Each structure stands twice: as C-alpha cells, then as structure tokens.
Amino acid sequence: MSDNDEGEAWSVADAMNKLREAIAQNEQSIEDLFASIDGDDDGKINGPELFMGLQKIVGDRLSPGQVSMIIKALDANEDNRVDLEELRSALLSEEE
Numbered sequence: 001m002s003d004n005d006e007g008e009a010w011s012v013a014d015a016m017n018k019l020r021e022a023i024a025q026n027e028q029s030i031e032d033l034f035a036s037i038d039g040d041d042d043g044k045i046n047g048p049e050l051f052m053g054l055q056k057i058v059g060d061r062l063s064p065g066q067v068s069m070i071i072k073a074l075d076a077n078e079d080n081r082v083d084l085e086e087l088r089s090a091l092l093s094e095e096e
Contacts, residue, residue, distance in 0.1 A: 010066050012073040016090055018058040023091075030091055033057070034084045044081035047071060 023033055037045050037053030045053070051067045054060060062070075074082045074090045 010060070010062060012070050015054065015062075015066075015070050018054075018060065020091060022057045030088045031084065034087050044079075044083050045071075045087070046081045050082070 019033065022028070023030065026032075028036075034045070035041075036057065037049055039049045039052065047064070047067050050071060051062060051064070054062055054067075071080065071082055074086050076086050076089065077083075
C-alpha cells in the first residue's frame, strides 16, 4: 500500500466519489456526513475540519493543497468554508 502523497493527483471528483462511497457503506445521510466533519458544530466545514474528516472517513491523507482545492471547488459563496447546502449540492450534482 502506498500513501497518498503529493505525487498522486487527487481530484475533486475523486473526493466526492469517496465521500459518496462512505455515505453508502455507512448508510449515512449527507447531513450525518456533514455533522461528522464539522468538528466545532458551527455549520461550516473549514480546511482543518475537511482534512481531519476525510482522513477519518475515507482513510486518505490529503495535502493542504488538495484540501484547499476541494474547498474552493465546493465553496459556492466563496467564504473559504463549505456549508451543508454546498456539500449536498456537490454530492448530488455529480451523481449520474
């Protein structure tokens, strides 16, 4: 097994697919997933929370650049944090 180092590209689509898989495997709702990542329960996911949440949920360590890329892609209102609606929209919009 290899670590997910900077050398291995990790796209936003990959992150969304891994989160969808985690939701399905754990039989969670998007709200449950969001709550499990939102460490301080402020209704927003920031960079450190996303880093820790993805590591806990899907077991992959992401670089700060990858976390930043995911937040920028999901952050519709450009406040550098992801709220529940932004996460829900991203998870549902890319499903085929």
